[in-house]
Amino acid sequence: MNPAWSTGDNQLPTTPYAPDQTAVTPPPGRACGPAGGIRARLTAAKKVVVKIGSSSLTCHDNTAVDPLAIDRITDALQARMVAGSDVIVVSSGAVAAGMGPLGLSHRPTDLAGKQAAASVGQVHLAHEWGRSFGRYNRTVGQVLLTASDAGIRSRARNAQQTLDRLRQLRAVPIVNENDTVATSEMRFGDNDRLAALVAHLAGADLLVLLSDVDGLYDKNPSDPTARFIPEVIGAGDLNGVVAGGGGKVGTGGMASKVSAAMLATRGGIPVLLTSADKISQALTDASVGTVFHPRQGRLSAWKFWALYAADVTGTLRIDAGAMQAVTHGGASLLAVGITETEGEFHSGDIVEIVGPDGQIIGRGEVAYDHMTLAGMLGKNTADLPEGMQRPVVHADYLSNFATRA
Incomplete structure (x- = not known):
């Protein structure tokens, strides 16, 4: 038999490496129950994967990459890293970022159109992440993955080793699906699922899913009767929940986030689901959003891969x-x-x-x-x-x- 897929538990330096070690001080969060418990565990997590949706990274009027939005997110990520955590970013937005430069007013529906937009957008998106982290003298590394990379064990190991080495070199990995080469049959489907798989690949202690909604509701949050769900301990807590699909520039939607959250928790990783507007609170005291509790007994990396990623x-x-x-x-x-x-x-x-x-x-x-x-x-x-x-x-x-x- 082949050896089990390793988890790559490299212990990385947690002290800031940049000459400018100034941490951005986030605003205080609202109180959310007594100290300790699951949210305290999120606050103490050392390996954190943060996924940001397309709508949180682009301008609302023309879908171009929004430098101010990326700077605000980078500020919060910098604060968490200065506090001692190791962060991997899963960034949506390549297709959306390419729409503006190509003069497209609507997200392409055909595969070639999406791939063309992504090829342009990935350049713009990577540039903005590099510029923004450069304000703190941090280097970023772009990691583009396809479902085939996760599905074949040797390629999954290579992706894992690349992420580990980037972190060892104190660069911030920016992960996205490689839309320019992925076919409709061989896609993750959305970056929420990709984030869950990356979190397990990296041996993360926490997955943060950010979008334009502040947490999970039992129905569309615009409905005045919608009920906020602060915690999901098991599948039974989702009974009666109606989650919608993606928006104008994204493919995820709440349904894919819930699915990705449940996938991550099966691997023993807690998940915090909230809006990008509340990223500072999410990454400081975890006092916002919906927490998905992890299942007891984390699956080995090989068994998780075999069940949820393997071809x-x-x-x-x-x-x-x-x-x-x-x-x-x-x-x-x-x-x-x-x-x-x-x-x-x-x-x-x-x-x-x-x-x-x-x-x-x-x-x-x-x-x-x-x-x-x-x-x-x-x-x-x-x-x-x-x-x-x-x-x-x-x-x-x-x-x-x-x-x-």
């Missing part, structure tokens, strides 16, 4: 006995419990595991290619030739949705 090349259908064994018994998947295979896969590939009623159980790293496995189906291990008696998917390389194990 799947095939499917194994299993019987009821095998389903019970792998979901509740912590057992490896053996050939005797497999009833059918689909797709062309090789040893070491990630395959989806499906139960007898068609339910997706989980994913795992298969030990045999599809042709070899075809002759093993339903056979007891003792009846298989020597060299083919290993588990089809070893328990250490099997991650299931039922238990998140």
Whole structure:
């Protein structure tokens, strides 16, 4: 088996490196319950991923990059870094930033148009982030990712190592989806999901999702009957919540933020969802917005990757006995419990595991290619030739949705 995907737990210097070490003093936040608890944990987080939506980075009148908005966000990020945290920025806005220079009044709907706008906008966006952080003598590094980069383990490791090295060199990583080459079939879908995956990739202690809404409501916040939800401890707290889609220049919307928040919490990362206007409070005392509590027991980096990021090349259908064994018994998947295979896969590939009623159980790293496995189906291990008696998917390389194990 291949070694597990490492988490890259590099301990980085937390003292400011810039000659100008002045921290911006944010305004005090409102009180939000007693000291301690989950919000105190957010305040103490050392590795922080901050995602900023397109609408928070562009001018409302012409969709061009707004230097003042970026400066205000940079000021708050600088304050958090001076206070001792390591920050990674996931920045939307490339397509929106390219619309103005190209004379577009509406976000393109075709793939080529989006990629053209992104190719122009990425230049403008990177320049503005560099200019803004340059006021504090900080260097930024642009990291453009596609879903394929996260889906293939070797490329995911390379992305992780790049992020780690940028932080070791005391540069601020600015991450965005590489819209200029991503196809409609191979996209993260929105930068909220990308931020959740980057947070796990970096071993973050906190993910902050910023948009133009100050938190989660059970319906459109413009509705006077809308109820603010300060904390989400589990999926039950989302019963009855109606979340909308994206806006004029973005693709995220509240639905994608909630989905990304729940994804991050499955990996053991708490999430703070609020508006970019309240970034100073969010990054100082975490007294604003909606907090999503992390699940107990953080998934290993490999199992999180296998469940939520990996490219799947095939499917194994299993019987009821095998389903019970792998979901509740912590057992490896053996050939005797497999009833059918689909797709062309090789040893070491990630395959989806499906139960007898068609339910997706989980994913795992298969030990045999599809042709070899075809002759093993339903056979007891003792009846298989020597060299083919290993588990089809070893328990250490099997991650299931039922238990998140």
